[in-house]
Amino acid sequence: MRHTPRLQQLIEALRILPGVGPKSAQRMAFHLLHQDPEGARQISTAVQDALEHIRPCRQCRMFAEDELCEYCASPRRDSSLLCAVEGPADVMAIEHAAGYNGMYFVLMGHLSPLDGVGPEALGLSLLEERLKEGEVKELIVATNSTVEGEATAHYLAELGRRYAVGVSRIAHGIPMGGELEYVDSGTLAHALSGRKTL
Numbered sequence: 001m002r003h004t005p006r007l008q009q010l011i012e013a014l015r016i017l018p019g020v021g022p023k024s025a026q027r028m029a030f031h032l033l034h035q036d037p038e039g040a041r042q043i044s045t046a047v048q049d050a051l052e053h054i055r056p057c058r059q060c061r062m063f064a065e066d067e068l069c070e071y072c073a074s075p076r077r078d079s080s081l082l083c084a085v086e087g088p089a090d091v092m093a094i095e096h097a098a099g100y101n102g103m104y105f106v107l108m109g110h111l112s113p114l115d116g117v118g119p120e121a122l123g124l125s126l127l128e129e130r131l132k133e134g135e136v137k138e139l140i141v142a143t144n145s146t147v148e149g150e151a152t153a154h155y156l157a158e159l160g161r162r163y164a165v166g167v168s169r170i171a172h173g174i175p176m177g178g179e180l181e182y183v184d185s186g187t188l189a190h191a192l193s194g195r196k197t198l
Contacts (some may be wrong), residue, residue: 007029007033010029010032010033011025011026011029012025014028014029053065056106056108057069057071057072057106059072059126059130060072060103060104060105060106061105061106061107061108061123061126062088062091062104062106063088071091071103071104072103076101077101077102077103078101078102078103079102079103079135079136080102080135080136080137080138081100081101081102081103081136081137081138081140082102082103082104082105082130082131082136082138082139082140083100083102083103083104083105083139083140083142084104084105084107084127084139084140084141084142084143084156085104085105085106085107085142085143086106086107086108086109086110086142086143086144086149086152087106087107087108087109088106090106090142091104091106094142102140103136105123105126105127105130107122107123107124107143107152108121108122108123109121109122110122110143110144110146110148110149110151110152111148111151111152111155112148119155122152124155124159127156127159128159128163131159131160131162131163131165132163134163136165137165137166138165138166138167138168139156139157139159139160139165139166139167139168140168140169140170141153141156141157141167141168141169141170142169142170143156145172145190153169157169171194172187172190172191172194173187173188173190173191173192173194174187174188174191
């Protein structure tokens with residue numbers, strides 16, 4: 001059985017969400033149309049409102065409703081520390097777990113030449129301007145430990161050194177509470193090479 005054109009359009013629209021395949025999108029569409037039409041209206045209104053009022057912070061590229069996000073606008077944060085992350089979810093993870101009180105720069109991705117993602121797509125000219133100003137003393141690179149994340153980290157390190165900014169990388173390796181026998185060899189090798197003196 002084929003769906004009506006509008007139902008098919010709704011299903012395809014839901015599939016753009018990460019981790020949502022055709023069956024999940026179909027189930028969501030049926031649920032919204034049959035069991036929760038008011039919820040569907042709320043989603044529609046919230047998405048439209050967000051698209052109209054949320055934009056990148058002009059300083060760090062985090063989502064904001066004003067020109068500056070809450071982190072960049074706060075006088076209590078340490079502006080000499082700048083943590084570069086791949087996405088807004090990374091900012092939230094650090095905020096909830098780390099006790100970090102510096103500033104952020106959100107790349108909105110990572111370098112990936114095969115996908116056509118170069119330095120300009122990551123807003124690195126804006127980051128370079130911040131480093132040039134001289135207020136940032138340490139650039140903390142908090143990209144993922146993927147091939148692309150490591151390439152991005154290397155590029156950021158070179159950028160920081162160009163402006164005499166100290167560059168550090170978040171630690172990678174054995175998770176707290178992890179047991180060595182269950183850790184994959186790549187993670188273990190990375191942990192050994194990044195060991196520090198006690």
